[in-house]
Amino acid sequence: LSAFLLGYSLFQVPGGWAGDRFGPKTVLTAAILLWxxxxxxxxxxxxxPIRAWLGTAGSLMLIRFLVGVGEAAAAPNCNKLVANWIGAEQHGVGSSAFVMGIGIGGALTPPLIAWVMEKWGWRSSFYLAGVIGVAVAVFWHRYVTNSPEENYRVNSEELALIHRARKVKYERPPAQLTTPWRQILSNRSVWGVLLGYFCQGFPIYFFHTWFFIYLVRVRHLSIAQGGVWGATPYIAIAVLAPTGGWFSDRAVRNLGKRWGRRLAVCIGMFA
Structure with missing residues (x-):
């Protein structure tokens, strides 16, 4: 299980860099196909064939590592899309759409995968997830654009509204962009975000990885029951993410960026 997280953590920054370099649409299409x-x-x-060199466990670890490499590009590039499309005063609501998608997917997947496992075995659940992912990649590449300026479905009035909300016009980044690593790594806010996500990771990945196993092996639920109850945290995410995004935006308007965002994060963590 940790092999996935190793790939996921190591390739977050490269995934974000690739989004800046090639655009989030292209990078996310490739990332979805990869994972x-x-x-x-x-x-x-x-x-x-790699089992001959790595063994069964080693083969699984390598494959799960590569799944993590693909998924690492999701968060930074989705956040970039939110910034390209939505004004700063609505970033909370915009970002909550991404989180709500995680909740909806997490709510639907456990019962579906449990049913597939009982009908056709554990391998079939991975095949199905892969096929669904490819379909999503095709849809994504067909309909998503890096910015509203690139989307022919956005008319001039809508574009003007987006520009007013963003307060700055989107410009494609230069091909050669120097990353100010010294400035980034010496910024206290960056280290604060890293610490916050470090502390957030434990409860989140308990539900991602061990909650279903806990329900089945410790609480002795059936696979189907474990799938249903395993979906409950994600139902809460899907329902409450838009509320959290709305509250964050409202707190920023009333208290300013610094204290408004701190308040929203602290309430979420202590809840």
Whole structure:
């Protein structure tokens, strides 16, 4: 399980850099295809040729690491899309759409995967997830654009409204962009964000990885029951994420960026 997180953590920054360099649409399309491919290959891991060198456990670890590499690009590039499309005063609501998607997917997946496992075995659940991911990548590449300026469906009035909300016009970044690493790594806010996400990771990934196992092995629920109850935290995410985004935006308007965002984060963490 940690092999996925190793790939996910190591490639967050490269995934964000790639989004700046090539655009979030292209990077996310490639990322979705990558993690979908290796998710499907998880079901084939015991029979892959690399098993001769790495063994079954090693093959699974390598594949899960590569799934993490693909998924690492999701968060930074989704946040970049929010910044490109939505004004700063509504960033909370915009970002909550991404989080709500995680909640909806997490709520639907456990019961579906549990049903597939009971009908056709554990391997089939990985094949199905991979196929769904490829379909999402095709949809994403077909309909998503890096900015409203690139989307022919956005008319001039809508574009003017977006520009007023953003207060600055979107400009494609230069091909060669020097990253100010010294400035970034010496910024206290960056280290504060890192610490916050470090503390956030434990409870989140308990539900991502161990909650279903806990329900089935410790609480002795059936696979189907574990799938249903395992979805409950994600239902809460799907329902409450838009509320949290709205509250964050409102707190920023009333208290300013610094204290408004701190208040929203602290309430969420202590809840």
């Amino acid at each position: 979908s491919l290796f998710t499907a290959l998880t079901g084939l891991a015991p029979g892959l």
